Amino acid sequence: MRARLALLAAAVSVLTLVAFLVPLALLVRTVAEDRATVRATADAQSLVPVVGTADAATIRLTVEQLAADSGRPVSVFLPDGTVLGTPVPRTPAVALAARGQSLTAESAGGREVVIAVQGLPDGTGVIRTVVPGAELTAGVGRAWLVLALLGMLLVVIGLVVADRLARSLVRPISELSAVSHRLANAELDARVTPAGPVELREVAGALNHLAGRIQELLAQEREQVADLSHRLRTPLTALRLEAESLGDPQDAARITAAVDGLERAVTGLIRQARRQRPTAAPTGCDAAAVVADRVAFWSVLAEDTGRTVHCALAAGPLPVAVAADDLAAAVDALLGNVFAHTPDGAPFTVRLAPVAGRSAGSYGQVLLTVADEGPGMPPDTVRRGASTAGSTGLGLDIARRAAEAGGGRLELRTGPTGGAEVLLWLTPRATPTAA
Incomplete structure (x- = not known):
């Protein structure tokens, strides 16, 4: 955004300067040409009294002196055809002036100035001088260079001002973005220092108010959960x-x-309800030991309800990146669903084994499978709070979050006998090295 604002300021400055400096440069050139033409015309007009009253020798001497002083060629055409001063042929402009009309015309050597001198005994005399191109453009190049440098200086100043302005806008926006990311990372004490334009200060105040309100609501929720648990x-x-x-x-x-x-x-x-900040990642546990312990616990209830338990648990240790309490809660949730949503006597199976080569994404993972021979469940039951059997709908979500916390995932599908089959993929703590 800062670069775009600077680019926009540069574009506007350049367009503005072009709109003003180009006409000004043309005006400078026109003024220089007119000034040189006026000087040449004044010099030529100074010869009019001499040409009208003096003899040829005096006119020649005066013309030569004027040509030497001005540095321009000066010629006088008398009515009898005599040319005094710089010898040049008669031009169309001279012929037109001989009829009594003074004028200025463009020629190959520059700008031609001719003045008609009337009242001579033999007719009309003509004074001619030429303003060379170098005199017409004298000082124009330097003026244009000054204008160009002035334009560049103004563009640089505009860029500096635009950069300062962009910085005053971008810095508060960057701070807003940083604070929003901190809030997303559960740093609820993060606040923005209002700065910049009024609109950005209002946004900063609204974000601070939102963060404070979220902190209050979470504190109330933690206390309510803690009170209920107590x-x-x-x-x-x-x-x-x-x-x-x-x-x-x-x-x-x-x-x-x-x-x-x-x-x-x-x-x-x-403890979790009163936790203010997210703690470090769990150190993990031995999945074989945790699953075996929970299956042994639920096997007693299975025996009381006439259920057959088929166990296929791999020998440990099977270290996974899930805390022991979280994994135990996930296993309890999965087995609790079996007892809650299948009729008494319905058998179920628990399998735990390391998986190698199933796919590139699951290489080296540990797979926990809980399958029953009950009526099954729809796939969308894994959504938090979703239940078709009158329960809270949190059991599968607890298992899913436990697996995802350690980099794994949960799958729900229908088993071969039509019952539900839940697959809990657990990521090991140490990634195995490929042979």
């Missing part, structure tokens, strides 16, 4: 007490472990 601690405490009072130690341990997992999730939710 309220869950009371029923969790009650569940823990109920679990401890169970007579079967295995059931008590199982329910207590579930309550502990739920409490950890609530604690993580509170």
Whole structure:
């Protein structure tokens, strides 16, 4: 934008200067020609009294002296055909002046000035002088050079002024852009210093107001989520007490472990809600260990509901670029969907294996597959909040965001038996080196 404004100022300056300097240059040349012609005419007219009253010898001496002083050729044509001064042939202009008409005409050597002298005894005499081209244009080149330098100076000044003006416009715009990018990167304390024209200052004030309002809304949302999560601690405490009072130690341990997992999730939710700035990327985890742990947890519930679990989990370690809590939440969401949206007794399969050579984009990734033999689900269910079974519609979105946070992705498709098949592609922490 700064370069374009400078270019626009240069174009306007050049056009303006051309519109003024070209006519001025032509005027300078015209004035120089007229000035030289007036001097030559005055010199020639000074001979009129001499030609009308003096004898031939006096006229010759006066003409020669005038030619020497002016540096121009001067000739006097007497009525009897005598030519005094510079010997030249009679020109059409001289012939016309012999009839009593003084004039100025252009010739090959310059500008010809002829003056008729009437009242002589034998007729009309003619005084002729020629203004050479060098005298007609004397000083014109220097004047044009001065005008050209003046024009260039004005263009440079215009460019400097335009650059300063463009800088005063571009700098606030660049600051607005930088602050908007900082806000997009969750730096909500970024603010713009209003500067520049009134319109830009208004935009800066509006952006600062928007940033402040967003900060207030996010703070309110964090507090509301934190308060809601904190309220869950009371029923969790009650569940823990109920679990401890169970007579079967295995059931008590199982329910207590579930309550502990739920409490950890609530604690993580509170911490995340109160987080002011994005933290560093997760360090990752062993996908084999996390998936095996969560499948073992859900296998107990599968046994209670008469479901058959087919597991094909690769031996670890399988390091992936997803935090352990996030991956556990994703696995819980996928397996929770199986129990929530398929009838009791419907079997499901969990597979975890490294993938090599599937395609250039997925080489070396780890694939987690959860497939069931239920009624299936439409592909658009992966949208956040989308659900066709009366749920919150957040389970698949949790899994998707967990995978994408580590550079992976989520796919949803229909399995061979018509049930749902969810593929969670996980990117390893260290990219393998090709052999």
